[in-house]
Amino acid sequence: MDASIVADSSIVNYYAPYKAKLEAEMNRIVGYADNHVTRNRNAPESLMGNFFADALLWKGKQLDQEVQASFATKDGIRADLNAGNITVGNIFEVMPFENVVSILTLSGRDMLRLADYMVKTGGQPVSGITLVIENGKAKEFLIQGKPINPDAHYKLVTYDYLANGGDYITFFDKPVTRKDYNQLLRETLMEYVSDLTKQEKHVQAQLDGRVQIIK
Template sequence: MPFENTLTILELKGSQLRQLADYIATTHGQPVAGMTLTITNNKAQDIRIKGQAIEDNKLYKLVTYDYLANGGDNLTLLTQPVSRANYPQRMREGLIEYVSELTKEGKKVNAELDGRIKIN
């Protein structure tokens, strides 16, 4: 994590999350958690948040880097959230704290493929 990215929480409408899912589809996948989708012909389908179908007018929270929230990596769709909260903590510091807490609890960090994004 070589960059000085900080934590940003965006509140987005479901319709905006659909746009994000289409961005993920056209770029052939992006790191995402809590969302599942299927990509067919560069189009997102069966988009779900925590197993539930997205509702266009419902509000959802997205935790991301300030870089992406500012439109980096061509994610200009994130620059117009319903609301935005910026936090000064660097992402790497938060990650270090999280892993340290898991370690103190005797838990292991286990990375595995979980089928969040399926490409047909």
Template sequence: MNATVAEDSTVLAIYTPYKKKLESSMNEVIGYSPVYLTKGSTAETLMGNFFCDALLAMGKKIDPEVQLSFGTKGGIRTEIKKGDVTVGHVFEVMPFENSLTILTLSGEQILNLANFIAKTGGQPIAGMRMEIKADKAQRIELAGQPLDLSKSYKLVTYDYLANGGDNLNALNNPLKRADFPEKVRESLMTYIKELTKNKQPINTQLDGRVKIID
């Protein structure tokens, strides 16, 4: 179909109200970002930090024992520009039907995940800090404490990654897995709305949670 096809007034009358309602919903302003949340190819990014900070906050609401969150650069589809943040912007960031998943992982599995992050030049995380040297993870800390290989940890992510998406096998065979119906984008919107309710902008910063050491 193209401009040479005449508009059908009957069809227009049916879908126009729905189109206007959808546009109104997508244009709803839910928050504000004082900085441009960029992705880039660096080990740590503003967009990645925002995404995983939101994921961790929402994961803790479901299970207060959740200690860290993880995503991938490829899973975050776009950036958020400085200024008002709308529902539509969040849909653009996460257009997929991915839902929250909480995994209980051994210390060894966390180490495997950290090495995946290192090998791929850094990925979005929250609740964990690490350094990368020669594509290997080192100085891994959770809640300010060194990674203990004898302990288990709870991580919040989403079903696509838990199922091995993005060539990720570090999350295979968790000690325990719990899937939840809430979509990732719903969690992002809730997080932003709560900031706005508390009269706070999206105050995301680069804090050195993932560093590449020469």
């Protein structure tokens, strides 16, 4: 195929209205970021990771008030957010996959397995969780500010790809309960940003020490 092939005008005219509608939706502004919300796979936490996990926890608590924490992975976040207007298309770039929100009830022992995974991988995006890593071990691991009780149960929100064992995750293999929702992760991010906008707020991602590595 090269420039010598002429487009069929009847086909172009057929899809042009749909193309224009799609472009208008992708360019729709849903919010505003005060700073460049960046990823960093080599750091224990990042601006984008914190934003992403906070949005996930926000939705998780809407779906189930007992949800205490959220968990994602660095590799699942596919783009940064530039400072300035945030469009629907920007959110699609961050989360291009059709993943849905999942809420799991986990034993305290499985939560400790989650901590071990975070230690081995140098931290992952979380909210509602505090982890301090020292000398390759979890020195402190808290959920909502409290130490994990191995015999207790905890509700955590994530998404189906991870709940199914994606990114080499094994600690979700025996949840006490699991519920998948008809709620795309991408829609969750858009709703979170739109809610901030309705409150006349901007995305203001910050590093807050929720995951720290002490060498």
